[in-house]
Amino acid sequence: MRARGWPPHTQPSGLALYFVALLILLYLPIALLFLFSLHDNTVLSFPLRGLTLDWYRRVLEVDGLLRAARNSLVVGLGSAFAATILGTMVAIVVARYQFRGKTMLIALTVMPLIVPFVVLAVALLLLFAALGIDRSLWTIGLAHTVVSLPYVLLIVSTRLSGFDVSMEEAAMDLGADYPTTLRRIVVPILAPAVVAAFLTAFTVSFDEFALALFLAGPDPTFPVYLFGQLRFANRLPIMIALAMLLLIGTMSLAVAADRLRRAD
Amino acid sequence: MDRRRTFWALVLPPGLWLVVFLLVPLTLMAAFSSRGDMRGGILRAWTPTAEQYQVLLETGSYVRLLVVSAGMALLVAVIATLLAYPIAYFLAFRAGRRAPTYLLLLLIPFWTSYLLRVMAWKLILGSGGALNSLMLGLGLIAEPLRFFFYNRGAVVLTLIYVWIPFAALPMYAALLRVDSSILEAAFDLGAPPVRRFLRIVLPLSLPGVVAAFFMVFIPTVGEYVTPLLIGGSSGSMYGNIIQDFFTKAANWPLGSALAMVMLVATLLAVALAAILVDVRRLVDI
Numbered sequence: 001m002r003a004r005g006w007p008p009h010t011q012p013s014g015l016a017l018y019f020v021a022l023l024i025l026l027y028l029p030i031a032l033l034f035l036f037s038l039h040d041n042t043v044l045s046f047p048l049r050g051l052t053l054d055w056y057r058r059v060l061e062v063d064g065l066l067r068a069a070r071n072s073l074v075v076g077l078g079s080a081f082a083a084t085i086l087g088t089m090v091a092i093v094v095a096r097y098q099f100r101g102k103t104m105l106i107a108l109t110v111m112p113l114i115v116p117f118v119v120l121a122v123a124l125l126l127l128f129a130a131l132g133i134d135r136s137l138w139t140i141g142l143a144h145t146v147v148s149l150p151y152v153l154l155i156v157s158t159r160l161s162g163f164d165v166s167m168e169e170a171a172m173d174l175g176a177d178y179p180t181t182l183r184r185i186v187v188p189i190l191a192p193a194v195v196a197a198f199l200t201a202f203t204v205s206f207d208e209f210a211l212a213l214f215l216a217g218p219d220p221t222f223p224v225y226l227f228g229q230l231r232f233a234n235r236l237p238i239m240i241a242l243a244m245l246l247l248i249g250t251m252s253l254a255v256a257a258d259r260l261r262r263a264d
Numbered sequence: 265m266d267r268r269r270t271f272w273a274l275v276l277p278p279g280l281w282l283v284v285f286l287l288v289p290l291t292l293m294a295a296f297s298s299r300g301d302m303r304g305g306i307l308r309a310w311t312p313t314a315e316q317y318q319v320l321l322e323t324g325s326y327v328r329l330l331v332v333s334a335g336m337a338l339l340v341a342v343i344a345t346l347l348a349y350p351i352a353y354f355l356a357f358r359a360g361r362r363a364p365t366y367l368l369l370l371l372i373p374f375w376t377s378y379l380l381r382v383m384a385w386k387l388i389l390g391s392g393g394a395l396n397s398l399m400l401g402l403g404l405i406a407e408p409l410r411f412f413f414y415n416r417g418a419v420v421l422t423l424i425y426v427w428i429p430f431a432a433l434p435m436y437a438a439l440l441r442v443d444s445s446i447l448e449a450a451f452d453l454g455a456p457p458v459r460r461f462l463r464i465v466l467p468l469s470l471p472g473v474v475a476a477f478f479m480v481f482i483p484t485v486g487e488y489v490t491p492l493l494i495g496g497s498s499g500s501m502y503g504n505i506i507q508d509f510f511t512k513a514a515n516w517p518l519g520s521a522l523a524m525v526m527l528v529a530t531l532l533a534v535a536l537a538a539i540l541v542d543v544r545r546l547v548d549i
Contacts, residue, residue: 015354019366022351022428026373029384032394033376036387086278093274105275108282114534115290116486118503119523122510123289126296126520146285149278178267207377210489214510226379236383243377250375258368 030247037241055241062238068225069242072206075137075221079144080201086145087152087201088194092186094153095160096168110150120146121214128215135217143211148201155200159193192260199257203250222246290527297520316521326505326522330529333502336416337484340423341431345476347424348431352472353465355432356439367436370429382422382493419495423484431476438472439465478537482530502526 040050059065090109094102112120124143128135167189171181187194209223216224226243229235298312320326351370355363373381388394399405442465450460488503495501506526509519 013354013358015350015358018350019354023369025425026370026429029381029388030373030376032388033380033384036384086281089274090278093271097271099271105279108286109278111282111286114482114530115286116483116503116526116530118486118488118506119293119527119530120286120289122506122516122519122523123293124285125510126292126516127285127289130292142285146282149282178270182270203375207375209379213489214507223377223379226377230379230383240380243380247376251372254372254375255368258364 033240034244037237037244039237055237056245058238059242059245062235064225065238065242068220068222069246071137071219072222075141075144076202076206079141079148079205080198082141082145083148083152083201084194084198087149087197088156088190090149090153091156091160092182095157096165106153109153112147113150117147117210121211124211125214135215137217137219137221139215139217140212140221141205143215144201144205144208147208147211148204151200151204152197155197156190156193159190163189196257196260199253199260203254203257206250293520293527294524296517297524299517299520302514302516316518317525319518320521320525326502329500329505330502330525332416333485333487334529336420336423336501337481337487340420340427340484341477341481344424344427344431344480345435345473348428348476349435349473351428351432352435352439352469355436356442370432374429378426378489379493381426382490385422385425386494415496416499419487419491419499419501422490422494423487426490427480427484431480434475434479435469435472438469438475442468474537474540478534482533485530485533486526 037055038051038053040052040054087109090105093099094106120143124139125135128139133139168181168185171185172178176184207223208221209227212221212224213227220228222242226239229239297316298314299310300313300315355366359366390396396405446464447460450464455463486503487501488507491500491504492507495504502522503526506519506522509515509522513519
């Protein structure tokens with residue numbers, strides 16, 4: 001990155017204060033949820049009644065809760081895997097080939113960013129109904145693969161545009177055929193971006209609700225399950241306790257993805 | 265020759281995937297909107313009719329709700345973009361080497377359940393919530409305040425709050441590309457800070473501003489989850505009636521027509537955005 005921070009400034013800036021205020025607003029609900037998950041009461045009212053780890057223990061007891069979390073994990077990993085492979089293919093083709101319809105291919109791949117989720121959800125609902133496919137984790141996973149593709153394309157393309165084609169040419173000059181060159185040169189160079197894309201795709205899927213609500217069968221993912229449970233106020237602290245545990249997991253993933261994206 | 269074969273091996277899987285799970289469903293939805301009723305199987309042949317679109321236009325409340333939703337999205341997008349610009353500016357020009365860390369800090373909250381973060385605001389601001397119980401406990405108020413109503417205002421506020429960090433991203437990308445030598449030149453020529461900002465930084469970052477606006481505007485028009493959570497019956501948006509026709513009301517042809525209208529409107533908005541801003545200046549493809 002170029003040197004920033006110009007022109008020089010000395011006084012503590014209002015911008016920094018503004019940034020800190022926004023961060024506080026962003027983290028306030030999360031801090032509150034954390035407090036709630038430790039509160040010895042089913043409503044959050046001050047003064048607090050006492051602290052307990054009971055809600056965390058009861059995560060294991062509520063029917064379907066852990067199963068829903070597991071479902072989200074499976075759908076997230078599966079759709080991220082598919083989206084990463086498909087999106088990386090598009091990125092390589094777009095960066096390394098000249099062909100008619102290239103703009104079309106890019107437009108098609110980023111289109112899920114433009115189509116409102118409610119529209120995509122009902123369209124897929126129609127497709128699965130027409131094909132006689134019952135709604136299940138598969139239908140959610142297929143939809144998540146479609147909406148994760150644009151992110152994979154953008155992340156992998158950035159990496160591809162940053163490295164020299166001459167390395168590939170050298171491999172070909174030395175007698176490697178093109179598939180071998182892709183496998184031995186291009187894929188290893190892309191590896192950090194591919195992993196970052198995978199983690200991004202996973203986080204896109206893991207908390208996705210708008211599509212999943214339409215496409216979920218009787219065995220829901222965590223957000224859909226949670227939505228169904230919001231009616232029961234006395235279970236809310238248990239839901240929040242699990243969400244806090246999941247946050248720790250996804251946060252580590254996010255930090256890892258960020259490290260990899262900047263691993264140059 | 266093998267380069268050519270590799271081309272097809274690379275293009276066909278994602279291409280087919282997108283055709284089957286994106287283009288075909290949308291086409292099917294367009295076809296379904298021309299159906300008169302729900303009778304018979306999904307793939308039963310039918311005579312195309314514009315009936316549903318007629319119903320849609322004649323029922324003034326649908327069109328009105330689309331206009332209201334677009335208005336809400338406009339409000340959310342303008343305010344979120346304005347509030348996010350200083351954040352992007354701070355990250356690009358003031359944060360220095362720590363910018364990537366700050367950026368990550370800004371995005372981490374998004375890895376918490378969206379449903380629960382919205383619920384948290386209800387817990388804070390709701391009538392039986394933390395703020396009210398705290399103020400009641402301290403004797404500041406005698407009755408719980410009820411300003412966090414189930415209404416459109418609550419939906420708009422929540423969405424602005426949710427979108428600010430995202431809106432900062434494209435503007436940050438645009439600001440990073442502002443060549444600092446131009447700023448130095450302006451400085452050397454004696455341009456005061458405000459002038460440097462208005463004449464150099466702002467115009468050069470405009471593509472990012474427009475991108476941020478549309479990044480917020482498009483998903484917000486199609487929003488149905490946030491109204492479901494905190495909007496109540498008076499806060500619902502256009503997306504909610506589409507949802508209703510595919511779930512409770514089970515009138516898929518009319519639901520498809522409503523969805524088609526939203527899709528076309530969104531694509532037109534994106535076409536407008538593409539005219540206003542060259543996206544290729546923001547991403548490397």
